[in-house]
Amino acid sequence: MRFFIRTYGCQMNEADSERIARLLVDEGYLPARSEEEADLIVLNTCAVRESAEEKVWGKLGRLAQLKRRKPDLLIAVGGCMGQAYGGRIIERFPHVDLVFGTRSFVELPRLIRLRLESGRPVVDISEPPKSPFAPQLRADRIRAWVPISTGCDNFCSYCIVPYVRGRLINRPVDEIVSEVERLAEEGYKEITLLGQNVNSYRWGDVDFPKLLSILNEVDGIERIRFVTSHPKDVPERLLDAIAELEKVCEHLHLPAQSGSNSVLKRMNRRYTRERYLRIVEGLRRRVPWAAITTDLLVGFPGETDEEFEETVKLVEEVRFDYAFCYKFSPRPGTRAAEMGDQVPEEVKSERLKKLIDLTQRIALERNEEMVGRIEEVLVEGENPKVEGELKGRTRTNKLVFFRGDRRMIGSTVKVRIREASYWYLRGEVEDELRGAGRS
Ligand code: SF4
Incomplete structure (x- = not known):
């Protein structure tokens, strides 16, 4: 039996899909190269925005045709939409065989057997007693997601998220350290620690900055990244860790969401614009070249022109290296969905466009400042769009394309930056730094 997993949404979902793949392979399933080749299609979904859900509904509609051609095909829908909608997915799309949730995915092989034996659709969005940190079948051989x-x-x-992914569960520190040591032995060079808010990590007396200092000692790992950091709890020690720990990369993804204190209050973000700016200043004082990226939400209920302009001013002041800008869409069950004074769609679109134009212009200017500099680039693979080109990332998480030999993949090279756009850089290799090439 062959399976194909389609992942929507964030890195957390990517990591969960790697766990689902591992569970299925351990049960004897084989990965398929396409949906057409698969006997089981798993959609690991995202419910964070309406637009993400629309993609999944559209996909499910199209999969009905494939199911008509292949009646034995199994279709499973899991992740955040599975958790949020449960059996309603099957009511709307009767060709779906199985619905699972954000934690019940660890039971997927058993649920598939149940579906096959009973001949009836199966819905399980319960919270099983098993650890949600099941092993992963990793898609990459150089960079690894490590959920904490x-x-x-x-x-x-x-x-x-708190409704569909549940309350915070931290992973035991020794489990994280053993996993990172194993990854280093397997040749992985970079790890990204994952959590909805990594800063709230705590296990005994180990908090997040302490965890970074422990992982910094693991031989073989060259780079440590993490997402996501909530601005309400970024301690000075985290900024020190970025500045002082050799392997911790100089990049902070710090979702601002809004530059207006009144909007931040309605969003229940529990920090102010002033606090946010102090974190930015603290990082730039320690590491002037650090990259700061963010998420910005426009059109939150009641957002006035003046409040939106405060977000614009924040962007101009911080000068983000990149910003993910998106429109507010009411998510069922959340407090904001019940708030009156929803902003009209055309106003949201206008504000979004203004913010995207501004953040892209600033991102381009930030990247242009790098032209002529030499950057350490960890080579990730080939550029699928340009033959003979490789791609990699700087420590500040900027994507770089350059000409090079496949044998460089997995090594760190020095690249002189020659060209910049708002989302990538292009350069020339100056020197190979370290690490055996792998193909
Ligand atoms: S910190 Fe806020 S935005 Fe982030 S996952 Fe938790 S509730 Fe959602």
Whole structure:
């Protein structure tokens, strides 16, 4: 039996899909190269925004045709939409065989057997007693996602995550360290620690900065990244860790969401614009070349022109290296969905466009400042669009394309930056730094 997993949404979902793949392979399933080749299609979904859900509904509609051609095909829908909608997915799309949730995915092989034996659709969005940190079948051989927590206790008023991913569960520190040591032995060079809010990690007396200092000692790992950091709890020690720990990369993804204190209050973000700016200043004072990226939400209920302009001013002041800008969409069950004074769609679109134009212009200017500099680039693979070109990332997480030999993949090279756009750089290799090439 062959399976194909389609992942929507964030890195957390990517990591969960790697766990689902591992569970299926351990049961004897084989990966398929396409949906057409598969006997089982798993959609690991995202419910964070309406637009993400629309993609999944559209996909499910199209999969009905494939199911008509291949009646034995199994279709499973899991992740955040599975958790949020449960059996309603099957009511709407009767060709779906199985619905699972953000934690019940660890039971997927058993649920598939149940579906096959009973001949009836199966829905399980319960919280099984098993650890949600099941092993992963990793898609990459150089960079690895390492979940350190799951769920969230913050309840930002617009966000569905605490409802669909549940309350915060931290992963035992020794489990994280053993996994990173194993990854180093297998030749991985870079790890990204994952959590909805990594800063709230705690296990005994180990908090997040302490965890970074422990992982910094693992031989073989060259780079440590992490997402996501909530600005309400970024301690000075985290900024020190970015500045002082050799392997921790100089990049902080710090979602601002809004530059207006009144909007931040309605969002229940529990920090102010001033606090946010102090974190940015603290990082730039320690590491002037650090990259700061963010998420910005426009059109939150009641957002006035003046409040939106405060976000514009924040962007101009911080000068983000990149910003993910998106429109507010009410998520069922969240407090913001019940708030009156929803911003009209055309106003949201206008504000979004203004913010995208501004953040892209600044990102381009930030990248242009790098032209002529030499950057350390960890080579990730080939550029699928340009033959003979490789791609990699700087320590500040900027994507770089350059001409090079496949044998460089997995090594760190020095690249002189020659050209910049708002989302990538292009350069020339100056020197190979370290690391055996792998193909
Ligand atoms: S911190 Fe806020 S935005 Fe992030 S996952 Fe938790 S509730 Fe959602």
